[in-house]
Amino acid sequence: MMEVPVASAEELPVIDIGPLYQGSASQEDLDATAQAIRRACINTGFFYVSGHGILAAPLFEAVRALFDLPEPAKAALDARLSPLHRGYTGLGGSHNCVPEESCVVGPDRKESYLLGAEGSRSPMHGPNVWPSQLPGWQQQVQGYFASMLELSRVVARGLALSLGLPEAFFTDKMQDPVAQLLLLRYPPPPQSTGAEEQPAAAEQQQQQQQQQQQQQYVGCGTHTDCGFMTILAQDDVPGLQVKMASAKWVTAPTIPGAFLVNLGDMTAMWTNGLYKSTEHRVFNGSSRARYSAPFFCNCDFDAVVQPAAIAAAAAAAAAGGSVEAGAGGAPGGDDRAAAAGVGVGVQYTSVKAGHYIMQKLGLMWDEQPPAEAAA
Ligand SMILES: O=C(O)CCC(=O)C(=O)O
Numbered sequence: 001m002m003e004v005p006v007a008s009a010e011e012l013p014v015i016d017i018g019p020l021y022q023g024s025a026s027q028e029d030l031d032a033t034a035q036a037i038r039r040a041c042i043n044t045g046f047f048y049v050s051g052h053g054i055l056a057a058p059l060f061e062a063v064r065a066l067f068d069l070p071e072p073a074k075a076a077l078d079a080r081l082s083p084l085h086r087g088y089t090g091l092g093g094s095h096n097c098v099p100e101e102s103c104v105v106g107p108d109r110k111e112s113y114l115l116g117a118e119g120s121r122s123p124m125h126g127p128n129v130w131p132s133q134l135p136g137w138q139q140q141v142q143g144y145f146a147s148m149l150e151l152s153r154v155v156a157r158g159l160a161l162s163l164g165l166p167e168a169f170f171t172d173k174m175q176d177p178v179a180q181l182l183l184l185r186y187p188p189p190p191q192s193t194g195a196e197e198q199p200a201a202a203e204q205q206q207q208q209q210q211q212q213q214q215q216q217y218v219g220c221g222t223h224t225d226c227g228f229m230t231i232l233a234q235d236d237v238p239g240l241q242v243k244m245a246s247a248k249w250v251t252a253p254t255i256p257g258a259f260l261v262n263l264g265d266m267t268a269m270w271t272n273g274l275y276k277s278t279e280h281r282v283f284n285g286s287s288r289a290r291y292s293a294p295f296f297c298n299c300d301f302d303a304v305v306q307p308a309a310i311a312a313a314a315a316a317a318a319a320g321g322s323v324e325a326g327a328g329g330a331p332g333g334d335d336r337a338a339a340a341g342v343g344v345g346v347q348y349t350s351v352k353a354g355h356y357i358m359q360k361l362g363l364m365w366d367e368q369p370p371a372e373a374a375a
């Protein structure tokens with residue numbers, strides 16, 4: 001594949017979130033964790049988390065078993081049969097977070113299986129489809145889903161602290177969030193030969209071929225995630241590439257025991273652009289299949305996403321005041337918000353998290369959208 005250097009620890013840091021687990025940390029450790037999160041979020045919005053105690057290996061056993069099912073069995077789980085697109089999509093299916101019309105390089109080369117929040121709390125909650133022929137699969141994956149939800153809340157506490165907000169600012173809005181787990185298998189390019197087998201003299205030609213191959217066999221086209229935050233588990237084949245602020249692409253290494261967190265567009269909007277939602281893409285240049293599992297954790301469907309509220313709460317915290325988290329806008333509060341580093345030039349919009357996500361995903365909602373550009 002085209003040479004995309006592996007990210008350095010500065011570019012994609014590993015942050016030990018152990019201190020964020022209740023009761024176990026000194027204020028100093030908490031502050032250091034929050035500061036590390038803040039730096040990473042201002043830079044790219046991408047960072048690894050360690051110190052959580054969650055194992056991804058059992059999930060990947062389940063993921064392999066699923067994609068190893070015979071084609072007719074996978075066809076019976078077809079996502080097109082499910083109103084919420086839960087279930088299996090074969091090679092050539094469109095990306096779950098990029099509407100088809102904005103796909104620039106053609107269909108992604110991946111198989112996927114989408115699961116989401118169950119129950120009926122919102123239009124984005126509903127039943128999953130399960131491969132009943134795989135014993136224990138449902139329990140395994142549901143357990144992983146629950147552990148990702150917990151991890152999301154822990155990271156969300158860190159995010160709140162990193163913005164100078166009350167610790168529960170985000171978790172208050174994550175009671176039963178609109179969350180999705182996407183299981184992915186990216187096949188290797190056909191007849192993958194491996195760059196190192198080419199003679200050195202053919203280097204230029206080889207590079208061109210690699211470039212073509214990369215364009216033709218992109219696993220997942222360049223995109224940003226649309227929601228609150230994504231927690232990615234990668235198996236042992238790398239392939240995710242992240243675009244740094246300098247426009248340089250780097251490969252996100254697979255780090256055993258660490259998940260890769262990235263922020264989505266909703267969070268960038270919510271923090272008025274202070275925290276970034278960064279472009280990324282996937283190319284599997286290995287001769288083996290790549291498996292990964294992004295967990296898209298959004299907030300509760302009805303959570304109000306209001307940049308002004310973050311600006312106000314952060315400003316109040318910076319000033320030692322006590323504006324209640326989630327309270328209304330902060331007209332005239334820009335100076336204080338600037339002091340906290342959030343919300344400079346806030347656009348006083350507000351939107352329901354669920355509506356934001358549904359719109360980004362190209363879905364419709366039954367309810368009439370409210371006048372959401374409140375002054
Ligand atoms: O598979 C990966 O590593 C990342 C996938 C991704 O970015 C996505 O599905 O939004």
Ligand SMILES: [Fe+2]
Pocket residue numbers: 097223224225280
């Ligand atoms: Fe993504």
